[in-house]
Amino acid sequence: MRTSQFPLNTLKETPSDAEIISHKLMIRAGMIRKLASGLYAWLPLGLRVLRKVENVVREEMNRAGALEVAMPMVQPAELWQESGRWEQYGPELTRLRDRHEREFCLGPTHEEIITDLARNELKSYKQLPVNYYQIQPKFRDEIRPRFGVMRAREFIMKDAYSFHADEESLQLTYDAMYTAYSTIFTRLGLGFRPVLADTGSIGGSHSHEFHVLADSGEDAIAFSDSSDYAANIEQAEAPALTGPTETEAELTLVDTPNRHSIEEVGAFLKSAPERILKTLLVAGKEGGVVALLLRGDHALNVIKTEKLGVAATPLRFAGEQEVRDAAGCVSGSLGPIGLKTPVLVDRSAAALVNFVCGANQDGKHYTGVNWGRDLPQPGADAIVDIRNVVDGDPSPDGRGRLRIARGIEVGHIFQLGAKYSEAMNATVLNEQGKSQTMMMGCYGIGVSRVVAAAIEQNHDDKGIIWPGALAPFQVALVPINMQASERLQQATEQLYADLTAAGLDVLLDDRKARPGVMFADMELIGIPHRLVISDKGLDEGILEYKGRRDADSKTIAISEAPGFLRRACGN
């Protein structure tokens, strides 16, 4: 391809509304353009990259035996009413009426549609398992669309849904999808990690997220430095950390005037945060309030807490008046001694000795507090995991220590079980000729998000650095001042023909532009390999080659260019 026939739409200036690097670079490189909040058009350069992702995803889904289908984006309300989600789904679900006032929605996902299809097509256990997938636009009316295509309202998703006679079969397909996803992200050249995930509102039992690792990632991931263990921080199990072995100190009531936070109290009492007990009051599930006790250096994990079924869902912290009614003080002086509310104690907080906690009197704390002596030893039921893991925690699988990384979720696989098939009566006849509800799995990849995530992981101050499998072109061929030299024109055309004949995907920059402009554009749009051909080089039969990550260029013989680049591109 030539820039004269494939015009670049690069921009010098960074768009003012772009907050993250991938959004900035995708706009500047001319990959996407914003049409409205969360709605983007893909320009030719961006679409080439998107199609590369699509193709790898399609190949691996096919290889894993999944069958491609295409379901409508506009979905009838009746099916969502059957599953119960028409009422449950919030304003992210865009509802509309057709000319006959019938209700529809724009598909944010297709569980209802595929379950309807499956219950009509699948009659016998002999037809199972089957795994249907599609790659197509989805619409979710995000309350705050941002970060370009990273969190857009209309986006491209690969969604797959499998149907099974039993859990064993579901597990097999789930494992096959886990493998296929690993292959997909490996083939795309991305640093990624599959992590245990919360199944959230979509329901079901087992779930893994696939994260592209990037410092700018929205999600925190905990992984072992010595094993395969990895989990979303929402999910990672926190161990009980043991406290120091000390003789019991004396319980003392101390003044802590105007000291409310752990940091303030710790600084005032010269006590480390891990020696202070943090007391949080939240609304209880059955009304009233519940106290949550953690070590001062640990953060509450909302998801884990909600799952215990003791606090109200969604979790809500008690207001000032509720705190005073329950404890008689401001929240900065809360503590468990004498508190009458139900109590949940984080495992590590339960192991503290000689600790500091609020005294339930304004401006006062206790020091030298000990479980059993100063307040009741919590029962086994009350000792729970309600904190986020932190860097250095022992790994839950007993191997190594946890490290924390940032990730961008690009894939998610679920075992849905019978959630949808039961609600929608999707059954088959089993071997005994009896009707039996099918088991389901679902498997998503944010195809358009993968493009942005790849950039978050692979860029420098000059622009994008595409992994080979994602690059819109493999090689940039830049002639210097070609318009002034017929010899150079001919040599450039010949080289372009030779490279193309060698199976390389080349972008020839045949614009009448200054070399600096051409170099900057090719770096901005992230072409992995650059060849510079010039009149001067022709005299010696050489070219300048520079890999996108290389600090310096090097010289190669023109005649060797096709072979050299085939090797460099791994073709």
Added chain:
Amino acid sequence: MRTSQFPLNTLKETPSDAEIISHKLMIRAGMIRKLASGLYAWLPLGLRVLRKVENVVREEMNRAGALEVAMPMVQPAELWQESGRWEQYGPELTRLRDRHEREFCLGPTHEEIITDLARNELKSYKQLPVNYYQIQPKFRDEIRPRFGVMRAREFIMKDAYSFHADEESLQLTYDAMYTAYSTIFTRLGLGFRPVLADTGSIGGSHSHEFHVLADSGEDAIAFSDSSDYAANIEQAEAPALTGPTETEAELTLVDTPNRHSIEEVGAFLKSAPERILKTLLVAGKEGGVVALLLRGDHALNVIKTEKLGVAATPLRFAGEQEVRDAAGCVSGSLGPIGLKTPVLVDRSAAALVNFVCGANQDGKHYTGVNWGRDLPQPGADAIVDIRNVVDGDPSPDGRGRLRIARGIEVGHIFQLGAKYSEAMNATVLNEQGKSQTMMMGCYGIGVSRVVAAAIEQNHDDKGIIWPGALAPFQVALVPINMQASERLQQATEQLYADLTAAGLDVLLDDRKARPGVMFADMELIGIPHRLVISDKGLDEGILEYKGRRDADSKTIAISEAPGFLRRACGN
């Protein structure tokens, strides 16, 4: 592929709501399933065919220098308000509100979006011409979705939009698209015809439709038996047919009791329809009524009549009372003698002599009527083309006679001119550095409709007969009772491997099913080439081959099968 891994979803029964053969066969073959009125899911078999169409369209669009983009399906109201179509477009345009109550619509077409994109990206005449295209779902809320994917509400369309500095450039791209479309439908193996078309409400000057010829087509096409001339019947110019050379007969008022239609009057008076003048009263553009005069054997062409700007648009026939007020009789006795309304006379009606017409008295007609003597010779302005051409009319290009065929519109190319670019201020700087409105063309192909149209053209009582380029698989390999013979299993696997290695796309029917069931399915889904392998054939080293259109099968040597089929498939 094997039917064990690519399950067929064929049905024996024809769905009750399917009216046309392509709809029936697509359901029965398991290509599509209805989700709701005008909304279809594509099953794996159907999607394979759809993708074949997409790929040919994409290749030829790329070859013609068009650039692929992807625009959102959800479009902001503001752009449609700018073009003026937010108000103009009827209920086919599905409007919706997002969670912030902002208005959007589901894209039925993308002129507004691409014009907005172009006015932002294109600044100079040097960037022109450019032709952007996309292949993606569109939504049009048809009042009566029917015929399966032939007239669905959500459907797949290829839409392209070109931008130009002048009309000459627009004409060049228009011609290139005309050629590309001809190549696309030729490559798809379809009998088609490009025809001159009315530009309709989308506006602009030049336009061609591409029709797949099929007896079931909704549109009538007129084409010359001796030249390239072809036009939609709405558009085809009707020549003036000369009447017989006769001496003038006597004007006579005759009773025609209870005879109203041309047929009734003709039978009663023993006069051929082409000797009777048909008088129609329609609402005038400026109020009142207008008389339209045609030969009794000719049909009114509404589009042509509306374009003359004399009658009200849309055309409306006068009611009973309006007819009596204007002529003093029922419409079955209408005639031009003494009529005080404005009159439009079709060219062929103006050439009549000694004709019959209504007498504007209930139950009476005149015979022996002649222009000039019995009623004023119509002026040149009043002699117009307002009829449909009929089989046998002279071709408007002066070469040969017109024939009428039925067609299914699958493509449409338009010269839009400045309709959208002017309304939306899409300008570039010209060579003189002055701002200049761009010219536009637009080019559509109904990708999903092509699939249905291909079936309308290619089927028999057993099912679909795919042209090679559209077939979901090229070859069906059917082993007879394979499960009972290990030798046959091995030979079948070997043949499958050999055919696949020869680059053929083979569907191996490895179901444990009766031969008749397998044959019927392979014929229903339209696989062009069928090989039957059996234990008996193995003894002699032979196979049975049958082309989908062949009456009888023939015998070929197993060893020659790959070469034979490569030739048969044109690989």
